[in-house]
Amino acid sequence: MYILTAYKDNKEIFTVTRQMTREQLVFLRNTSHFTCPQCETSLRLKLGKVVIPHFAHIVLTNCLTSFSERESPTHLIGKQQLAEFFTRVGCDVSVEAYLPKISQRPDLLVKRNKEIYAVEFQCSVMPIDDVIKRNQGYLKIKTRSIWLLRTPLNIQINEIGITYLKISKFIQNFIGIQSISGATILTYDPTTCQFIYISHLMHISGTSFIAKIRSLSTKQQTFPFAQVKPLTLTESKQYWSIFQHKRNRFLRTRIRMNKHGVKDRLLKHCYEQQLRPENLPLYIGFPISESETIQNHLVEWQLALIYTLSNQQHRDIDYISDLWIESFILAQCKVFHLEKAKLVVRRYCRFLQVINFNINESISEQFISDSKILDHFEEVIVAKRCEN
Numbered sequence: 001m002y003i004l005t006a007y008k009d010n011k012e013i014f015t016v017t018r019q020m021t022r023e024q025l026v027f028l029r030n031t032s033h034f035t036c037p038q039c040e041t042s043l044r045l046k047l048g049k050v051v052i053p054h055f056a057h058i059v060l061t062n063c064l065t066s067f068s069e070r071e072s073p074t075h076l077i078g079k080q081q082l083a084e085f086f087t088r089v090g091c092d093v094s095v096e097a098y099l100p101k102i103s104q105r106p107d108l109l110v111k112r113n114k115e116i117y118a119v120e121f122q123c124s125v126m127p128i129d130d131v132i133k134r135n136q137g138y139l140k141i142k143t144r145s146i147w148l149l150r151t152p153l154n155i156q157i158n159e160i161g162i163t164y165l166k167i168s169k170f171i172q173n174f175i176g177i178q179s180i181s182g183a184t185i186l187t188y189d190p191t192t193c194q195f196i197y198i199s200h201l202m203h204i205s206g207t208s209f210i211a212k213i214r215s216l217s218t219k220q221q222t223f224p225f226a227q228v229k230p231l232t233l234t235e236s237k238q239y240w241s242i243f244q245h246k247r248n249r250f251l252r253t254r255i256r257m258n259k260h261g262v263k264d265r266l267l268k269h270c271y272e273q274q275l276r277p278e279n280l281p282l283y284i285g286f287p288i289s290e291s292e293t294i295q296n297h298l299v300e301w302q303l304a305l306i307y308t309l310s311n312q313q314h315r316d317i318d319y320i321s322d323l324w325i326e327s328f329i330l331a332q333c334k335v336f337h338l339e340k341a342k343l344v345v346r347r348y349c350r351f352l353q354v355i356n357f358n359i360n361e362s363i364s365e366q367f368i369s370d371s372k373i374l375d376h377f378e379e380v381i382v383a384k385r386c387e388n
């Protein structure tokens, strides 16, 4: 386990920084004694060639459980860079400060005016329940938490702009949990010293999203963190074209798969509505905020919803009960979070009302203009998270 902070000669807190030279550190190692601020056992100052200078326990202890992750060299470097960043923007920073009341040791404890923040730089995957538990711990001592995820390797620095990308389930958990402009994930890349914003996340299916990627170096970043700007008209057009392209490709693949004799509910629904899948109107497979909780493709669950509704005796989108939505979801969708999924389906129903979709007429009989749908599309991607 690698750590940066130790008790020096039993009296002062000492943190290894990038500014310390090797000679200074060798001298310190020979003249001082270091102990762990938490378990109080002896630490060795390590000055190897692979990992940046750090402390390690001489005898293995279980004090690493107070950290959110077992340390890796990348994590160590990132933590050091972030400590410099928060210091530069005028915060009072403690690296690896042990909080005895909650037995947690955030990577950084940052004080600014009267606010205290626990900053966790997370490089590895951890159970989301542990993230929630750690946040609850911080809340108990009136400390806000900031989770900065290490920039995923699939988001290269040259991918700045609007792009289609895969986002792991672990990272998806962090969408919109910090008050940074709606559906945004803030990450940090220690290899380039850049904050990478993954914003305006629009879910398509499973782990597939469209998002805007933007970078901000530690020199340009501020604290509180810079907010994401709304999309420009050109950018929202880019979203629309990537979105349509992906939707068409999904439908074509489905048709091709069916030639190989795959039984398919989506194609069955199309057939019964007398529609060719490639001619499905744009309001089926329409992006809905927070739809990542439903694993199925947008086209699949939305067509299934319209199909199920149109086979009802009493058809009225205005009066769909919670129970009806719940049984629809359980029968037709794979979801991560039932209550969230219910909200998402409800949002879609509201969208159908806004575009004057008539459930008593078949899909092929009614005309809803693309421009009306496009108007709503722009509202969706600029909309804030968690609106109803």
Ligand SMILES: [Zn+2]
Pocket (backbone or CB within 6 Å): 036, 037, 038, 039, 040, 041, 057, 061, 063, 064
């Ligand atoms: Zn220890």
